[in-house]
Amino acid sequence: MNYSMVKRLILKDWYLQRIAIAASVLGGIGALGIVCLGGQAAFMAGLVLLITALIAVGAHLAIATMVNERKEQTLSFVMSLPISHAEYTLSKLLGTLAIFMVPYLVLVFGSLALFAIPHGVPHGLLPFTTIMAVEILLNTCLMIAVALVTESQGWTVAAIIVGNISINIVGYFVAHLSGIARGMQGGSVNWSTTASVTLLVEFGLIALMLGSTFYFQSRKRDFL
Amino acid sequence: MHSDLVISQTDGRPMYLQIMEQIKLRVSVGEWAAGQEIPSIRQLAVSLRVSVITVKRAYLELEREGVIITQHGKGSIVAPDAGLGPRLHEEELTEHLERAARLGEVLGLSKEELAFRLEEASGRMVDDRQPKEME
Amino acid sequence: MMDLTVDFKGVSKRYAHFNLDNINLELPTGSIMGFIGANGAGKSTTIRILMGLVHQDAGTVKVLGHAMPAEQAAAKMDIGFVSEDMRLYAAATLHWHMNFVSSMFPKWDQAYADKLIRRFDLKPQQKIKGLSHGQRVKAALLLALARKPRLLVLDEPTTGLDPVARREVLGELMAVLADEDRTILFSSHNTQDVEQISDQITFIDRGKIIDSDNKEAFLDQWRRLRLVLPQNSEVPRLPGVIDVGGSGRLPVLTTNRFDPGMLTVCQDLGATVQAVDSMTLEEIFVSSVQHRRETVAV
Numbered sequence: 001m002n003y004s005m006v007k008r009l010i011l012k013d014w015y016l017q018r019i020a021i022a023a024s025v026l027g028g029i030g031a032l033g034i035v036c037l038g039g040q041a042a043f044m045a046g047l048v049l050l051i052t053a054l055i056a057v058g059a060h061l062a063i064a065t066m067v068n069e070r071k072e073q074t075l076s077f078v079m080s081l082p083i084s085h086a087e088y089t090l091s092k093l094l095g096t097l098a099i100f101m102v103p104y105l106v107l108v109f110g111s112l113a114l115f116a117i118p119h120g121v122p123h124g125l126l127p128f129t130t131i132m133a134v135e136i137l138l139n140t141c142l143m144i145a146v147a148l149v150t151e152s153q154g155w156t157v158a159a160i161i162v163g164n165i166s167i168n169i170v171g172y173f174v175a176h177l178s179g180i181a182r183g184m185q186g187g188s189v190n191w192s193t194t195a196s197v198t199l200l201v202e203f204g205l206i207a208l209m210l211g212s213t214f215y216f217q218s219r220k221r222d223f224l
Numbered sequence: 225m226h227s228d229l230v231i232s233q234t235d236g237r238p239m240y241l242q243i244m245e246q247i248k249l250r251v252s253v254g255e256w257a258a259g260q261e262i263p264s265i266r267q268l269a270v271s272l273r274v275s276v277i278t279v280k281r282a283y284l285e286l287e288r289e290g291v292i293i294t295q296h297g298k299g300s301i302v303a304p305d306a307g308l309g310p311r312l313h314e315e316e317l318t319e320h321l322e323r324a325a326r327l328g329e330v331l332g333l334s335k336e337e338l339a340f341r342l343e344e345a346s347g348r349m350v351d352d353r354q355p356k357e358m359e
Numbered sequence: 360m361m362d363l364t365v366d367f368k369g370v371s372k373r374y375a376h377f378n379l380d381n382i383n384l385e386l387p388t389g390s391i392m393g394f395i396g397a398n399g400a401g402k403s404t405t406i407r408i409l410m411g412l413v414h415q416d417a418g419t420v421k422v423l424g425h426a427m428p429a430e431q432a433a434a435k436m437d438i439g440f441v442s443e444d445m446r447l448y449a450a451a452t453l454h455w456h457m458n459f460v461s462s463m464f465p466k467w468d469q470a471y472a473d474k475l476i477r478r479f480d481l482k483p484q485q486k487i488k489g490l491s492h493g494q495r496v497k498a499a500l501l502l503a504l505a506r507k508p509r510l511l512v513l514d515e516p517t518t519g520l521d522p523v524a525r526r527e528v529l530g531e532l533m534a535v536l537a538d539e540d541r542t543i544l545f546s547s548h549n550t551q552d553v554e555q556i557s558d559q560i561t562f563i564d565r566g567k568i569i570d571s572d573n574k575e576a577f578l579d580q581w582r583r584l585r586l587v588l589p590q591n592s593e594v595p596r597l598p599g600v601i602d603v604g605g606s607g608r609l610p611v612l613t614t615n616r617f618d619p620g621m622l623t624v625c626q627d628l629g630a631t632v633q634a635v636d637s638m639t640l641e642e643i644f645v646s647s648v649q650h651r652r653e654t655v656a657v
Contacts, residue, residue, distance in 0.1 A: 015451075073445060076444065080410065085428075239555075266537055273529050276536060276558055277390070
């Protein structure tokens with residue numbers, strides 16, 4: 001694996017997505033502002049907005065960096081470069097996730113800051129927020145995986161819709177899990193086993209998704 | 225690179241023959257002197273935008289006819305011995321006569337008729353030249 | 360032992376509606392091969408297998424000594440590839456593309472790239488989406504040529520170019536061959552271009568290679584014999600004649616194995632040889648395909 005080639009491919013995608021990255025950061029900061037209006041209702045509303053915004057960013061990236069390579073017919077240009085299929089796959093996975101991390105981390109740290117300030121968000125919501133944050137990451141990994149393996153706009157949009165719906169379902173489900181619902185109202189953090197297990201499952205799924213992407217990509221016999 | 229030789233797309237003859245003819249012409253009028261270095265096969269191919277294999281064939285034929293000599297690894301030169309001019313014209317005459325003979329056959333002319341036509345043509349040439357000589 | 364830049368042995372690939380069947384191809388280093396075939400004949404598939412973009416179902420592929428598709432990253436270090444359906448990034452400039460490509464190819468020659476910019480009349484600061492079709496083709500060629508590849512693989516390099524641009528491109532391709540270690544494989548509908556600059560020519564039809572030889576051999580061996588037959592006479596039967604056209608007393612025989620002895624045979628049989636026409640590569644190709652489709656049960 002030629003990592004300097006992978007790096008150059010990632011930088012290429014960063015350059016091509018530079019405007020989208022900047023816009024998403026600004027948009028994210030704006031969404032945080034709404035959350036700052038205070039109160040639990042505003043927090044929930046802001047949270048939904050942030051989640052939607054992040055899903056949109058992830059969806060856009062999945063399509064722009066992967067589906068479009070085939071649609072815009074630049075894939076044969078990229079594959080004419082001295083790279084293997086595995087290096088292409090790695091650059092897309094790492095690169096797109098890294099690009100996604102920019103607005104994602106801005107929002108994650110912004111949200112954590114809201115917990116830290118006095119009269120900010122009640123700390124009881126921390127486990128739930130963390131779980132949802134990782135859920136968003138998981139959802140983005142799904143969109144990236146589908147976009148990369150299928151290179152099809154149709155399948156990717158389907159994954160986006162499924163992901164969007166499932167985040168809502170998961171959010172509802174997790175919020176009502178006994179181990180988590182109990183601690184949500186309180187002012188102090190309550191890391192129950194349920195919360196920890198949920199997080200572990202989420203990270204496990206992320207690893208599984210990335211691993212199977214590599215697997216399916218390596219089995220492709222027709223790259224073009 | 226702008227080439228000395230100019231190859232015609234519409235000339236029906238094979239490319240390698242055109243190249244040979246042009247080279248022989250240059251040699252016969254003295255533009256490419258005896259013993260002078262000529263472009264290598266690849267160089268000529270590039271400047272004419274013609275395949276290497278065609279130029280190679282032309283050079284091989286020219287070497288067989290004694291017009292050029294290819295020194296292995298050192299490129300090609302015009303053959304040092306002179307007398308190409310008359311030989312070139314000999315070849316051209318033979319070619320034209322053979323073509324005339326074929327056409328004569330198609331037209332159904334007899335050998336005598338064909339010879340008569342040649343005499344006529346030769347006579348016309350002399351007539352064309354007369355006015356100039358009278359000046 | 361001939362030094363081969365491209366070596367296909369028994370390559371096959373099955374698709375739902377199309378099969379590439381037992382492709383054998385040898386491209387010696389320092390030569391240029393023209394690849395001619397109808398649309399859908401298998402040219403693009405063969406080229407993609409060459410580039411490691413498609414994995415063959417059977418057979419071995421070696422490019423510049425590397426087995427494909429396994430060693431494609433190493434092989435592509437020395438290959439410049441441009442295909443007709445390839446696009447550059449529309450939102451970026453040619454200058455950005457040059458920087459990007461040069462960062463991946465150590466042999467990139469910036470002085471040569473600058474020369475090509477002038478010769479092809481391109482503006483580096485212009486975005487790709489603002490370029491005409493011809494300019495985009497030339498830009499892609501520039502990016503392939505300036506990396507000084509040992510092998511150039513071109514799928515329809517002159518399609519859609521105006522005559523002046525075509526001549527420029529052909530000139531640059533030939534200039535590549537000034538170095539006898541560099542090789543070119545190109546596929547084209549433009550049989551005139553192929554006829555002019557190719558050393559080797561390969562015909563492909565319906566997934567099979569139907570003929571492959573050096574250009575001079577093709578042009579030497581194919582002829583049209585125009586005969587004038589005497590009254591009540593039959594068309595002479597000659598070996599190597601693959602088509603008989605024309606009319607009753609004025610048959611036109613097409614042969615792919617011409618020998619001057621054929622003329623004597625015709626004359627001995629009472630026919631007059633009115634003309635012996637050479638054939639253009641296009642005529643040869645069309646005749647080859649027609650002959651094959653008639654004689655092979657498809």
